[in-house]
Amino acid sequence: MSQVKIDKVCKKFGDFEAVKNFSLEIQDGEFIVLVGPSGCGKTTLLRMVAGLETVTSGEIFIDEAQITHMPPKKRDIAMVFQNYALYPHMNVYKNLAFALKLRKMPKPEIKETVKKTADLLGIGDFLNRFPNQLSGGQKQRVALGRAIVRQPKVFLFDEPLSNLDAKLRGSMRAEILDIHQRLNNTSIYVTHDQLEAMTMGTRIIIMKDGAIQQNGTPQEIYNNPVNKFVAGFIGSPAMNVMSCTIKEETGNLMAVNKGMNLTIPAEKTTGLTSYIDQDVYLGLRPEHISDLAGNATKADNSTFKAFVRLVEPLGSEQLIHLEAEDQRFIARIDPRSHITYGETLDFQAQMASATFFDGKTEERIV
Amino acid sequence: MLSQRILDYTDRQIRWLFSAPALLVMLGLFAYPMFRLIWTGFTDEVLSSEGKIEFIGVANYVRAFSEDPHFLRSIWLTLYFAVGSTLGQLTLGLGLALFLNRQFKGEATFRMLLMFPIIATPVAMSLVWSMLMNPMMGHLNYYLSLLGLPGSLWAADTSTVLPSLIMIELWHWVPMTMLVLLAGLKSLPKEPFEAATVDGASRFQMFVNITLPLLQPYVFLLLLLRLVHGLKVFDKIFVISGGGPNRASETLNIMIYEQAFGATNFGYASALGSFLLLIILLISIGLFRFRQRKWSY
Amino acid sequence: MMADQTIQKINRLLFYAILIFIVTVFFFPFMWVAFTAFQDAVNAGAVPPDLLAPPTLDNFRQVFEEGGFISCMINSTIVVALTLTANLIVSLPAAYVIARNRQNWMMFLILFMQMAPWITLLLPWYIIFKKLGLYDTYIGLVLSNLTFMIPFTIWLMLGFFEDVPVEVEEAAWLDGCSHLGTFVRIVVPLVKGGIITITTLGFMFCWNIFLFPLVLSGYGTKTLPVFVYGFMDDNQLDFGPLAAASLLTMLPVIIFVLINQKYFRQGIAFGGGK
Numbered sequence: 001m002s003q004v005k006i007d008k009v010c011k012k013f014g015d016f017e018a019v020k021n022f023s024l025e026i027q028d029g030e031f032i033v034l035v036g037p038s039g040c041g042k043t044t045l046l047r048m049v050a051g052l053e054t055v056t057s058g059e060i061f062i063d064e065a066q067i068t069h070m071p072p073k074k075r076d077i078a079m080v081f082q083n084y085a086l087y088p089h090m091n092v093y094k095n096l097a098f099a100l101k102l103r104k105m106p107k108p109e110i111k112e113t114v115k116k117t118a119d120l121l122g123i124g125d126f127l128n129r130f131p132n133q134l135s136g137g138q139k140q141r142v143a144l145g146r147a148i149v150r151q152p153k154v155f156l157f158d159e160p161l162s163n164l165d166a167k168l169r170g171s172m173r174a175e176i177l178d179i180h181q182r183l184n185n186t187s188i189y190v191t192h193d194q195l196e197a198m199t200m201g202t203r204i205i206i207m208k209d210g211a212i213q214q215n216g217t218p219q220e221i222y223n224n225p226v227n228k229f230v231a232g233f234i235g236s237p238a239m240n241v242m243s244c245t246i247k248e249e250t251g252n253l254m255a256v257n258k259g260m261n262l263t264i265p266a267e268k269t270t271g272l273t274s275y276i277d278q279d280v281y282l283g284l285r286p287e288h289i290s291d292l293a294g295n296a297t298k299a300d301n302s303t304f305k306a307f308v309r310l311v312e313p314l315g316s317e318q319l320i321h322l323e324a325e326d327q328r329f330i331a332r333i334d335p336r337s338h339i340t341y342g343e344t345l346d347f348q349a350q351m352a353s354a355t356f357f358d359g360k361t362e363e364r365i366v
Numbered sequence: 367m368l369s370q371r372i373l374d375y376t377d378r379q380i381r382w383l384f385s386a387p388a389l390l391v392m393l394g395l396f397a398y399p400m401f402r403l404i405w406t407g408f409t410d411e412v413l414s415s416e417g418k419i420e421f422i423g424v425a426n427y428v429r430a431f432s433e434d435p436h437f438l439r440s441i442w443l444t445l446y447f448a449v450g451s452t453l454g455q456l457t458l459g460l461g462l463a464l465f466l467n468r469q470f471k472g473e474a475t476f477r478m479l480l481m482f483p484i485i486a487t488p489v490a491m492s493l494v495w496s497m498l499m500n501p502m503m504g505h506l507n508y509y510l511s512l513l514g515l516p517g518s519l520w521a522a523d524t525s526t527v528l529p530s531l532i533m534i535e536l537w538h539w540v541p542m543t544m545l546v547l548l549a550g551l552k553s554l555p556k557e558p559f560e561a562a563t564v565d566g567a568s569r570f571q572m573f574v575n576i577t578l579p580l581l582q583p584y585v586f587l588l589l590l591l592r593l594v595h596g597l598k599v600f601d602k603i604f605v606i607s608g609g610g611p612n613r614a615s616e617t618l619n620i621m622i623y624e625q626a627f628g629a630t631n632f633g634y635a636s637a638l639g640s641f642l643l644l645i646i647l648l649i650s651i652g653l654f655r656f657r658q659r660k661w662s663y
Numbered sequence: 664m665m666a667d668q669t670i671q672k673i674n675r676l677l678f679y680a681i682l683i684f685i686v687t688v689f690f691f692p693f694m695w696v697a698f699t700a701f702q703d704a705v706n707a708g709a710v711p712p713d714l715l716a717p718p719t720l721d722n723f724r725q726v727f728e729e730g731g732f733i734s735c736m737i738n739s740t741i742v743v744a745l746t747l748t749a750n751l752i753v754s755l756p757a758a759y760v761i762a763r764n765r766q767n768w769m770m771f772l773i774l775f776m777q778m779a780p781w782i783t784l785l786l787p788w789y790i791i792f793k794k795l796g797l798y799d800t801y802i803g804l805v806l807s808n809l810t811f812m813i814p815f816t817i818w819l820m821l822g823f824f825e826d827v828p829v830e831v832e833e834a835a836w837l838d839g840c841s842h843l844g845t846f847v848r849i850v851v852p853l854v855k856g857g858i859i860t861i862t863t864l865g866f867m868f869c870w871n872i873f874l875f876p877l878v879l880s881g882y883g884t885k886t887l888p889v890f891v892y893g894f895m896d897d898n899q900l901d902f903g904p905l906a907a908a909s910l911l912t913m914l915p916v917i918i919f920v921l922i923n924q925k926y927f928r929q930g931i932a933f934g935g936g937k
Binding site: 478619623 | 678681682686688689690692693695696708710712752753754757760761763770771774775776778780781783785786787788789790791806807809813814817842867871873874878887888889891892895902905908909910912917920921924931932
């Protein structure tokens with residue numbers, strides 16, 4: 001259907017730079033998720049694509065056509081808002097039909113299109129109801145329907161699920177994805193929820209302070225975060241990050257912290273040799289810390305002793321909160337291991353999966 | 367590219383045009399006349415004279431403050447009327463609102479009947495009141511005599527004319543202050559009262575320590591609004607007493623009207639008008655400051 | 664136990680007694696005017712009143728025959744209708760823009776325009792209107808009424824417009840609606856309550872206004888309040904016809920406001936009145 005190209009876009013509110021030199025190309029049919037903490041500029045960027053916010057500098061194209069300074073009504077873009085933004089004085093049918101009516105579509109055709117869309121979303125029975133007679137989930141479906149019904153070039157979603165409760169959010173997530181797979185529209189989805197980003201995006205853009213931190217598939221971002229911020233932002237529970245010093249001992253590189261001496265495997269050492277005797281950050285995902293319970297492996301130089309502060313059994317796994325010296329970690333561990341509060345045990349760090357970040361720039365080393 | 371930019375800018379700013387009609391009307395009918403009024407106040411313009419209008423500086427003001435004994439008197443009469451009716455409206459309105467702050471049978475009918483004085487055409491009601499207050503044939507004196515009280519000359523006597531007018535003003539507006547304060551009372555949060563009940567406060571203590579402080583913004587706002595209104599009252603006085611007898615109820619508004627359209631001293635009347643406007647401007651500033659504070663709660 | 668109940672009963676009785684007294688004080692003039700309007704020349708001024716006297720329509724006949732009453736009523740109706748329509752067309756868009764770009768100085772100007780004494784506006788108007796040929800025209804009276812209706816309407820409508828979520832407007836733009844289209848089709852229907860309130864209060868203000876038409880209307884556009892004032896001078900002490908004229912003048916506005924009672928009370932509670 002359509003591609004979107006955002007070229008060196010900046011947005012200033014007075015002295016405050018909300019979006020800095022932002023460039024991004026979105027291919028036809030992609031589902032792009034913009035994610036970041038609040039105030040990172042993701043919503044501003046979305047609103048600039050929609051035309052609701054002016055662009056300070058830079059250009060935006062849809063299908064090679066320059067739309068940077070086009071009013072919203074001419075852009076052929078649909079947006080789903082966080083608070084639904086349904087027309088309160090129109091029933092569901094009229095909400096869906098409004099845009100078609102403005103386009104002077106003949107009445108029978110409007111009727112058919114609205115009906116098809118409503119059936120797709122399972123709101124066919126509510127067409128005569130008014131927005132205040134609908135539940136949150138139903139309202140969100142109508143808002144989706146209003147966007148779908150006119151087959152726009154690009155779909156924009158501005159945190160559409162954050163007003164729903166957790167359970168509904170899960171099912172709506174699946175529903176939006178399902179619709180996307182059926183219609184294959186180019187979509188830009190803004191959220192602050194990393195779980196939504198991971199599960200929905202064909203590509204994720206992580207933003208902070210108005211700039212892109214990383215752009216990649218969910219897997220790439222999870223496995224290879226470019227910096228400490230991304231590592232901490234994606235994944236739940238977050239990646240364990242601790243500061244340590246790189247030392248060389250008997251030909252091996254070690255990550256050293258009070259009470260902890262972890263050997264760095266050979267395949268990781270390449271980038272780290274220049275950091276000897278310097279401070280770095282060591283990042284370990286919770287699933288890369290394991291207990292020794294099942295294994296006969298004795299404590300070796302990739303293990304450390306830690307105190308169990310809290311055990312969170314989640315059924316399919318358990319999260320163990322650990323404390324070693326001043327550092328705190330979370331480990332994701334097989335639910336069959338019997339670990340209880342107050343124990344001090346040996347845990348193994350899977351250093352082959354570890355990530356290292358520069359101590360000053362916080363950029364990834366290896 | 368540039369033209370697109372200009373078009374887009376216009377499209378975004380076009381909404382401002384929505385305010386253009388109102389702005390034009392207010393410029394033509396408010397801003398310019400205000401300017402004209404102040405300017406005329408420094409001239410010797412006379413109504414219906416086609417002759418030359420001369421700029422005479424502050425002569426009109428000098429005349430008002432030092433040569434026209436009625437000017438200072440009319441300020442006093444205006445204040446007397448405005449302050450008297452404002453205080454009356456607030457005390458009576460507050461008293462009634464407190465008395466009625468409960469649920470009772472016939473509440474809706476009662477409120478409807480109380481709305482009548484606010485709605486009814488003031489000129490028509492002034493006419494009705496002047497008939498009721500007629501010293502010879504009016505019914506008021508008859509009812510007083512039923513109660514064994516002596517009759518009054520009401521608006522026909524220099525000493526009773528202003529109190530009579532204030533009484534009518536109270537009849538006209540107390541229902542409104544009451545409705546506003548009642549709405550305020552009903553909108554007060556319940557929790558402080560419940561907490562005080564638990565703490566064992568008496569009804570009087572609750573009134574002094576909770577109701578009044580919570581209601582204070584309403585009362586103060588109403589006080590300023592009613593005061594400004596009182597300074598502007600024209601219809602009643604004009605119809606009932608016409609400023610008399612013997613100019614005893616000739617407030618600033620009536621005096622300005624008489625000077626302009628009776629004595630045709632347009633320049634002088636404009637100077638008096640500018641003076642009144644200045645007073646209202648000062649009160650408006652005070653009122654606005656107060657509203658701002660209230661909004662920031 | 665018994666004593667408690669008795670005290671409660673007495674309390675209730677006392678409450679209703681005071682209530683009836685209050686109603687009497689505020690409603691008495693209306694009862695009097697309604698009674699007197701139907702009395703013949705002898706009974707109308709009688710002290711004490713003869714409550715059993717046979718009612719008569721003579722007074723109303725006299726008011727209608729006085730000449731001018733009907734044309735003044737028509738004038739009043741025309742001026743009110745024109746003012747209210749013009750007011751909505753002029754003030755609603757302005758209120759909407761100001762609600763979306765609220766600034767302190769605007770708020771102060773609007774407040775001050777509501778506060779300014781009418782007599783001070785009237786002096787310059789008289790000269791300007793005469794010069795422009797607006798004296799004794801409907802347009803002149805409508806313009807004079809707009810001067811207080813516009814700031815009042817903007818002041819009251821701000822809250823209503825601010826309650827319309829910006830996102831709903833944005834959704835309409837994205838749906839392809841123009842600014843004017845969004846305003847007319849989306850925003851205005853959502854502030855219906857405010858519009859009825861304004862129309863109700865506006866009817867009252869414009870029907871009742873006396874000072875402006877007193878000076879600005881001549882023989883051709885005289886409104887009812889000015890007529891009543893003149894009628895009073897012509898019929899001094901003739902209570903019957905005077906009461907009938909008063910009654911006829913205030914009846915339309917009372918009926919109109921009572922129909923929209925709910926909105927009237929809202930408006931009064933909001934603005935603290937004029």
